[in-house]
Amino acid sequence: MVAHMARPQSPDYDKRREAILVAAARLYAKRGFSGASIADVANAAGTSKSLIYHYFPAKDDILHAVMAEHLDALVAAAREAQGTGAPDANLRALTIAFMRHYVGAQDRHKVLLNELDNLTPAARQDVVAKQREMIAITEAILAEIGQRADARVNAMLFFGMINWTHTWFDPAGPVMPEMLALRVVELMQKGLSPQAS
Amino acid sequence: MVAHMARPQSPDYDKRREAILVAAARLYAKRGFSGASIADVANAAGTSKSLIYHYFPAKDDILHAVMAEHLDALVAAAREAQGTGAPDANLRALTIAFMRHYVGAQDRHKVLLNELDNLTPAARQDVVAKQREMIAITEAILAEIGQRADARVNAMLFFGMINWTHTWFDPAGPVMPEMLALRVVELMQKGLSPQAS
């Protein structure tokens, strides 16, 4: 059963909003936030400029929504992975979860990484808070594996590896995201030549 | 026969050009290429819009110059490191060289990583060719250390770690770039928990 809505909305409301965010993410990832106009986004989403302003009060809010919704999914995934079990299992679960979310969200992820400075201060603060939580969880997991004092640097190097994948990893290629995730975990644990030493 | 004397080049020519590139790199890194106008760059460089067009025919050419000059330095550093000696020594030399170049060129590096799609096709081809050379050298060095078949993926994960540093590493902080480079090398070689050695 459907709860009573406070305000009537088009039955396609969520679908249209999502279509706008998908189109915006693709354009912002390709040309940059300032390089894609509201009209461009409207065109790519198959709607009109006026409709966009019905869903988002300003251009910044589209960018904020793209980042925030993607980041919420990543934070939720990190929280789940944290309670998996042993330290190694936690890291494996975290990395696989991240890689699975990146696939199919490569545009959103690139936008998240590159366009932080184009947010308003309030929106930036919100996004940074979510990022901090994701980093804190990752740091806690890595602190159980490597030197505790190095957990921050290790977390940053770890994020470097997985955040960079959007530039070269092809989800349509032969390698599954889970396989790539396991390679990252193995590298974090044992390095390139575990057999020799 | 000579209607116009060739305009003598200012003795400050190179210095002014460099000042423009420094200002442009900072603005493009902060706001994105499309978010910073020619007038913004001129202002930040302490010159005029007209002067900018005296040094660069179009806005794209400033972007191209920022990327190409930074990348040339990286390729030269990679070539030098390649002949250092043993595989481990090569990787160490390469990583230290990269990290040293990133310090003081963080704006240029961010621009290189983010703004490739805003180049003209010809300029992009030029930049991509330089990048390919840098990747090939790195891949060759890593092929001597890990599994040869995995050299490409290992090179991408390696670039992820060092390319991401511009977002969190503070050159003015207590950690020297060389120390960070050695941590990356150690991670590549032995992972987080090097019990053996």
Place this chain on the structure above:
DNA sequence: CCTACCGATCGGTAGG
């Protein structure tokens, strides 16, 4: 009366 949505156009500013 409400909301959803469109075609047209606002005052300013972009690269050149």
Place this chain on the structure above:
DNA sequence: CCTACCGATCGGTAGG
């Protein structure tokens, strides 16, 4: 090397 401009396009809003 500046001011004056241009064709076009910007983010955002008007009336219906």
